[in-house]
Amino acid sequence: MINRTLYQKEWKTNWILLIIFIGVLTMYAVMIIAMFDPEMGDSLRIMAASMPQIFAAFGMADVGTTLLDFVAGYLYGMLLIAFPAVYIIILSNRLVARYVDNGSMAYLLAVPEKRKNIVGTQAIFLFTSLFVMLVYVMAVILVTSWFMFPGELAIPEFIRVNIGMFGLWIMTGGIAFFGSCLFNETKLALGMSSAFVIYSLLIQMISQVGDKFEVLKYITPFTLFDIDGLTAGNGRAWIACGVMYAAGIFFFVAGIEVFKKKNLPI
Amino acid sequence: MKMIEIDHITKDYGEQRGVFDLDFSVNQGETLGFLGPNGAGKTTTIRQLLGFIRPDRGTVQIMGKDCFSCADEIQKSLGYLPGEIAFIDSMSGMEFIQFAARMKKMKDLGRAPELMEQFELNANGKIKKMSKGMKQKIGIVCAFMQDPEILILDEPTSGLDPLMQNRFVELILSEKRRGKTILMSSHIFEEVERTCDRAAIIRQGRLVAVDTIEKLCSGRHKRMEITFAQEDMAKAYAREFPKAEQNGSKVLLKVGRNVDDAVKKAGAYTVTDLDVRTQSLEEFFLHFYGGEKND
Numbered sequence: 170m171i172n173r174t175l176y177q178k179e180w181k182t183n184w185i186l187l188i189i190f191i192g193v194l195t196m197y198a199v200m201i202i203a204m205f206d207p208e209m210g211d212s213l214r215i216m217a218a219s220m221p222q223i224f225a226a227f228g229m230a231d232v233g234t235t236l237l238d239f240v241a242g243y244l245y246g247m248l249l250i251a252f253p254a255v256y257i258i259i260l261s262n263r264l265v266a267r268y269v270d271n272g273s274m275a276y277l278l279a280v281p282e283k284r285k286n287i288v289g290t291q292a293i294f295l296f297t298s299l300f301v302m303l304v305y306v307m308a309v310i311l312v313t314s315w316f317m318f319p320g321e322l323a324i325p326e327f328i329r330v331n332i333g334m335f336g337l338w339i340m341t342g343g344i345a346f347f348g349s350c351l352f353n354e355t356k357l358a359l360g361m362s363s364a365f366v367i368y369s370l371l372i373q374m375i376s377q378v379g380d381k382f383e384v385l386k387y388i389t390p391f392t393l394f395d396i397d398g399l400t401a402g403n404g405r406a407w408i409a410c411g412v413m414y415a416a417g418i419f420f421f422v423a424g425i426e427v428f429k430k431k432n433l434p435i
Numbered sequence: 436m437k438m439i440e441i442d443h444i445t446k447d448y449g450e451q452r453g454v455f456d457l458d459f460s461v462n463q464g465e466t467l468g469f470l471g472p473n474g475a476g477k478t479t480t481i482r483q484l485l486g487f488i489r490p491d492r493g494t495v496q497i498m499g500k501d502c503f504s505c506a507d508e509i510q511k512s513l514g515y516l517p518g519e520i521a522f523i524d525s526m527s528g529m530e531f532i533q534f535a536a537r538m539k540k541m542k543d544l545g546r547a548p549e550l551m552e553q554f555e556l557n558a559n560g561k562i563k564k565m566s567k568g569m570k571q572k573i574g575i576v577c578a579f580m581q582d583p584e585i586l587i588l589d590e591p592t593s594g595l596d597p598l599m600q601n602r603f604v605e606l607i608l609s610e611k612r613r614g615k616t617i618l619m620s621s622h623i624f625e626e627v628e629r630t631c632d633r634a635a636i637i638r639q640g641r642l643v644a645v646d647t648i649e650k651l652c653s654g655r656h657k658r659m660e661i662t663f664a665q666e667d668m669a670k671a672y673a674r675e676f677p678k679a680e681q682n683g684s685k686v687l688l689k690v691g692r693n694v695d696d697a698v699k700k701a702g703a704y705t706v707t708d709l710d711v712r713t714q715s716l717e718e719f720f721l722h723f724y725g726g727e728k729n730d
Contacts, residue, residue, distance in 0.1 A: 174537040182525060272521030276577070279485060279517075280538040281510040432488035435517075 468627030528558025
């Protein structure tokens, strides 16, 4: 099913990109957790009160008092969506469209292997590298929390939030990967994935600013990631989460199918 | 037995670009030259043979298998040299050769070391910094290293210096002796003349001729420019050939099959200089096919 040579080659080429992104995320995660202060009342809350709209736009309004609420509000509301999205845009473009655009896809396809397996390998690489990112981010947050505030973080709720967030990554990854398979030029592939991310994020930010725009949340797919619902463990949040996974898988498969059948200018 | 079979394929890109009702085949053990000026549709045809694009109409088969749906099976016995070589820039030449070998599911590097020696290739540098010729050599190594039964080569000598072009011709000739089936595109007639049994000629996406090299060569003309020691000699010589143009001590003459006659008659005078220019492929087409232009 997957081509090991190609899979290893992609790790060799792209590990630096992953390191850069998880490096940045580590920095933010540690910083945010360090700001949590259960007894003294936290400094971020004071800052938030001084500019409520801006904080609301970033999903940081009404952040609760537990460490989980704090982490979910300040990290999972924006940072852990936006940075991985940029990673997905860059990586998905590299995995298919760039090879087609510069012509080196000829060498990947002039081999005794079905097209489906070549492009499938790329999809699985994107998936596994996101999974590595998820496991790493979870580990950093768990270890930092345990080290600074032992016993404060509610583990089952934390895991549920992460399952939801990974669904959002998979959905974004699927759409970006589909674009990479569909287009022969990197600028179009990058355009499509960036447009999706910018649109979704921007609408989400606007919808969070005030009641006037709240209705906008129904037109951004990122609303499907319902942090509060997942923390509470309610059914609707799980359904929304399932929809993200389903959409992601659908687009991955659709990308592979499109690539299998298309004419390649290489 | 037909190894490569192109059966009335059409791939229309609009504005006269593409290939139209192309139909020819390559037999087992044969070397076929695929000739045509730039933009004639050679690469479009080859892309269909590799299964990168599908024809709008008609079929392309290699060893009786459809080139698009069975590309992976065909690839087991196929070596391919792309016309516009694009490697993975971040790798060194050697890394790329190793990568290509593993992608082709070869156990080792096969004939790569031998070929690298033959083409005096040092592949240790980064591909990004390599010259066109170096890249071409890597492409050749990658196409031949698995010792495939069938070779599809898109303008294989582009970027090579004359010495390396000769090495390449030797390589083709030795592969031919070993019974390989080769399809080689080119826009240079001489290259094809030296290596191929037959040639298919394509112009504006349409096949103009498929014939043996001898047949094609017989229709070919050369322009001879002979400079004589004295103007009288030139005049006398020019009188022997009705179509010759005389200009001072120079005589300009088109020769085809009568080359022997032209040379022997010139021997009667003092020749101070001789220049022979072969027709370009375009001129050749115009001459060979009655000079009509169909655009």
